Amino acid sequence: MARTKVKLAWIENDSARKKRFRRRKGSLLKKVSEISTLCDVGAFAIVYAPDSDEPDVWPSPSEVKELIAKFQSIPEAERSKKMTDHETYLKETTAKLEQQLRKIKRQNYEMEMNDIMHDLYKGMPMYLLETSKISDLASFLEEKMKEISKIMERLEKDLPPADVSSQVGRDHENVAGMSNNNAAGRKIGGIRLMGFDIGSSIIGDNGGGEE
Numbered sequence: 001m002a003r004t005k006v007k008l009a010w011i012e013n014d015s016a017r018k019k020r021f022r023r024r025k026g027s028l029l030k031k032v033s034e035i036s037t038l039c040d041v042g043a044f045a046i047v048y049a050p051d052s053d054e055p056d057v058w059p060s061p062s063e064v065k066e067l068i069a070k071f072q073s074i075p076e077a078e079r080s081k082k083m084t085d086h087e088t089y090l091k092e093t094t095a096k097l098e099q100q101l102r103k104i105k106r107q108n109y110e111m112e113m114n115d116i117m118h119d120l121y122k123g124m125p126m127y128l129l130e131t132s133k134i135s136d137l138a139s140f141l142e143e144k145m146k147e148i149s150k151i152m153e154r155l156e157k158d159l160p161p162a163d164v165s166s167q168v169g170r171d172h173e174n175v176a177g178m179s180n181n182n183a184a185g186r187k188i189g190g191i192r193l194m195g196f197d198i199g200s201s202i203i204g205d206n207g208g209g210e211e
Contacts, residue, residue, distance in 0.1 A: 113140045
């Protein structure tokens with residue numbers, strides 16, 4: 001039977017709230033004990049109950065004082081190295097979310113360019129694209145060409161001199177093989193990107209960037 005998800009909200013019923021507190025307090029102290037034993041680390045817990053003047057302390061008041069003293073003996077810089085406040089936490093979380101957003105935008109951009117190139121390769125006229133999309137596609141292709149050039153440069157540096165020309169020729173055929181498509185329009189050397197060839201028909205016939 002699936003467990004019911006607990007709603008994190010104030011429990012209005014006084015009896016139910018106290019019952020839940022006692023059960024959760026016991027679970028918390030048990031978890032602290034387990035992590036201390038299993039991982040051989042110093043840990044303590046202090047829990048104040050709303051209806052009690054004395055807090056529940058684990059493992060014992062003397063051991064808690066000893067751990068606090070040990071912590072306070074650590075130099076301030078070392079002590080705060082792995083600590084964070086609310087503002088810092090929010091900034092770090094925001095930065096991570098922004099990085100994820102940029103990654104998703106980049107993935108969507110590449111998928112869109114991939115779809116456009118696929119449509120063009122299948123014969124879609126260039127004039128059906130918006131000017132902004134044509135500009136994006138040109139930038140995208142230029143970026144990929146630079147990546148290919150860097151790959152070729154690394155291959156030329158890494159391979160022995162005797163093998164450079166033959167190996168580079170094979171890699172060029174695999175990565176940037178020339179297309180046999182002779183459709184009208186400005187010729188862009190056939191590049192294999194995203195799993196298909198981009199031939200001379202990319203910028204074409206009816207208004208799509210004549211030279």
